[in-house]
Amino acid sequence: MRITFAVVSAALGIILGACSEAPRADLVLTGGRIYTGDSHLGTVEALAVSDGTIVAVGRDAEIERRVGPNTRVIELAGRFALPGFNDAHVHLAGAGQQLLSIDAAGTRSLAELQARLAARLKDFPPGAWITGRGWDQSLWPEAQTPTRDDLDAVSGDHPVLLKRVDGHSAVANSAALTIAGITAATPDPAGGTIVRDAAGRPTGWLKDKAVDLVARHIPAPTMEQLKRGLELAIADTLAHGVTSVQDDSVRSFGWAAFEALAALKQEGKLRLRVSEWLPLDAPLDQLEAWRAQGGTDDPWLKTGALKAIGDGSGGSLTAAMLAPFANAPGNTGLLLIEPDRLNELVANRAAAGFQIAVHAIGDRANRVALDAFEATARTTGKTDARHRIEHAQFIDDADLARFAKLGVIASMQPSHLLSDLRWAPAILGPAREHEGYRWHSLLQSGATLAFGTDYPVEGINPMRGLYAAITREFEAGGPIGGWQPQERLSIEQAIRAYTLGAAWAEFEEARKGTLAPGKFADIVVLSNDLLNASPQEILNATVEITIVGGQIVYQKQ
Numbered sequence: 279m280r281i282t283f284a285v286v287s288a289a290l291g292i293i294l295g296a297c298s299e300a301p302r303a304d305l306v307l308t309g310g311r312i313y314t315g316d317s318h319l320g321t322v323e324a325l326a327v328s329d330g331t332i333v334a335v336g337r338d339a340e341i342e343r344r345v346g347p348n349t350r351v352i353e354l355a356g357r358f359a360l361p362g363f364n365d366a367h368v369h370l371a372g373a374g375q376q377l378l379s380i381d382a383a384g385t386r387s388l389a390e391l392q393a394r395l396a397a398r399l400k401d402f403p404p405g406a407w408i409t410g411r412g413w414d415q416s417l418w419p420e421a422q423t424p425t426r427d428d429l430d431a432v433s434g435d436h437p438v439l440l441k442r443v444d445g446h447s448a449v450a451n452s453a454a455l456t457i458a459g460i461t462a463a464t465p466d467p468a469g470g471t472i473v474r475d476a477a478g479r480p481t482g483w484l485k486d487k488a489v490d491l492v493a494r495h496i497p498a499p500t501m502e503q504l505k506r507g508l509e510l511a512i513a514d515t516l517a518h519g520v521t522s523v524q525d526d527s528v529r530s531f532g533w534a535a536f537e538a539l540a541a542l543k544q545e546g547k548l549r550l551r552v553s554e555w556l557p558l559d560a561p562l563d564q565l566e567a568w569r570a571q572g573g574t575d576d577p578w579l580k581t582g583a584l585k586a587i588g589d590g591s592g593g594s595l596t597a598a599m600l601a602p603f604a605n606a607p608g609n610t611g612l613l614l615i616e617p618d619r620l621n622e623l624v625a626n627r628a629a630a631g632f633q634i635a636v637h638a639i640g641d642r643a644n645r646v647a648l649d650a651f652e653a654t655a656r657t658t659g660k661t662d663a664r665h666r667i668e669h670a671q672f673i674d675d676a677d678l679a680r681f682a683k684l685g686v687i688a689s690m691q692p693s694h695l696l697s698d699l700r701w702a703p704a705i706l707g708p709a710r711e712h713e714g715y716r717w718h719s720l721l722q723s724g725a726t727l728a729f730g731t732d733y734p735v736e737g738i739n740p741m742r743g744l745y746a747a748i749t750r751e752f753e754a755g756g757p758i759g760g761w762q763p764q765e766r767l768s769i770e771q772a773i774r775a776y777t778l779g780a781a782w783a784e785f786e787e788a789r790k791g792t793l794a795p796g797k798f799a800d801i802v803v804l805s806n807d808l809l810n811a812s813p814q815e816i817l818n819a820t821v822e823i824t825i826v827g828g829q830i831v832y833q834k835q
């Protein structure tokens with residue numbers, strides 16, 4: 279790819295030498311403040327694109343010479359532009375299915391829930407399952423849990439299962455209960471309750487393990503459903519200025535997720551660049567077959583890292599910790615993979631040339647992942663494999679420098695802090711609070727930071743991540759000065775982690791991450807100059823134009 283480009287550039291250079299005019303560009307952005315992210319180029323006024331690639335950056339007068347009769351010109355009129363964001367950790371197919379389902383969050387009455395359900399029926403083929411989540415009857419004037427009859431009144435012939443906001447219970451309609459074979463005679467399952475009325479008839483409200491009695495009948499999404507969901511998630515992503523993602527869909531939806539993305543690419547609907555992860559514990563010959571089929575170099579869709587889950591999460595006290603949680607004596611969380619097994623898988627797959635990404639939240643899980651990478655580096659003699667730890671939320675002092683030393687990327691999601699601040703100080707306790715979300719310490723140590731969101735766990739909007747990274751405060755503000763303020767980043771450091779750092783994490787730093795000649799024309803135009811804005815202005819900044827490969831893929835109406 280780069281060789282081809284160099285050859286073409288050299289040929290162009292010879293032609294250019296012959297005639298003194300600059301070649302005409304396909305697209306020119308002028309009159310702006312364009313933050314290139316390249317330390318030598320700095321901030322420029324204008325930029326020219328040919329064949330999807332940036333060919334020149336500089337002053338308006340220099341770049342305007344490249345405007346010809348067929349050049350599309352975007353007048354920035356002082357607006358701010360920067361490299362497209364690269365989200366290093368998303369679940370695109372999961373986000374898509376969530377966008378296809380019923381969002382019941384924030385409903386203020388049963389009638390509003392019914393109206394939301396009724397409004398979406400047309401999006402589902404006859405008889406298709408409808409799922410959703412987010413209702414909370416405590417916010418409703420009636421304060422009553424919805425029943426099967428409430429759903430039946432609007433659901434037609436669709437089986438419906440709507441989870442409560444906490445995910446621990448759900449309401450099913452009669453069609454869903456019938457498919458699951460739940461009647462008055464059905465006993466409660468172990469660990470669950472089928473709620474019944476005074477006459478013993480199931481009301482539709484299912485608690486804990488009883489939800490599974492219905493949920494297990496919901497079929498996996500069809501190829502059409504996968505594609506429709508992905509289209510929605512891709513549109514959401516582009517509308518927020520994210521032009522590349524590193525995606526963990528195959529682990530949840532199988533190879534069909536890659537095939538759905540490939541079909542969208544074929545149909546010209548994949549206008550987002552995707553690096554698709556594969557499950558670390560799949561058989562090696564299967565992984566090699568997928569890598570051969572999906573490729574590793576296509577600018578739009580390729581296979582990437584192998585993902586493993588090392589532990590649970592902080593909020594549920596299932597992250598694997600070296601010492602018990604401060605608010606749960608005796609509880610050190612849970613490793614979800616045995617260290618010996620992880621070492622073996624990492625050694626074996628790394629030897630086959632795969633990059634590996636381990637989900638590790640707790641300080642013990644981080645140590646176990648670093649140990650596996652260190653053991654592999656020792657046998658292969660390589661520290662350039664760019665293995666990565668996903669989340670890397672709590673890092674013991676003794677392990678911090680190991681990221682840089684081993685060349686392990688810290689792939690972190692700063693917007694998690696905006697939710698986690700509610701409980702992170704309490705679970706860590708005063709002695710370990712400094713272990714949390716150590717962005718600045720990692721950078722100082724020489725490690726590479728790659729930022730992302732874990733979409734749809736957090737929204738895809740990068741502005742929340744940038745805000746979190748520079749303030750370490752809640753969106754509404756506070757704690758004053760930020761939680762563990764020594765770990766705050768400058769806005770330029772945060773942007774870099776979200777662009778060039780993320781590009782490095784997917785071996786794409788030669789083609790992505792800055793606005794320099796030779797790189798993909800993946801550009802975002804914003805409402806605010808991020809380098810001269812207050813944290814609240816950054817949080818509220820909106821995307822005006824998203825450009826991928828020199829094409830406008832989103833424009834604010």
Ligand SMILES: [Zn+2]
Pocket residue numbers: 367368369526732
């Ligand atoms: Zn994730």
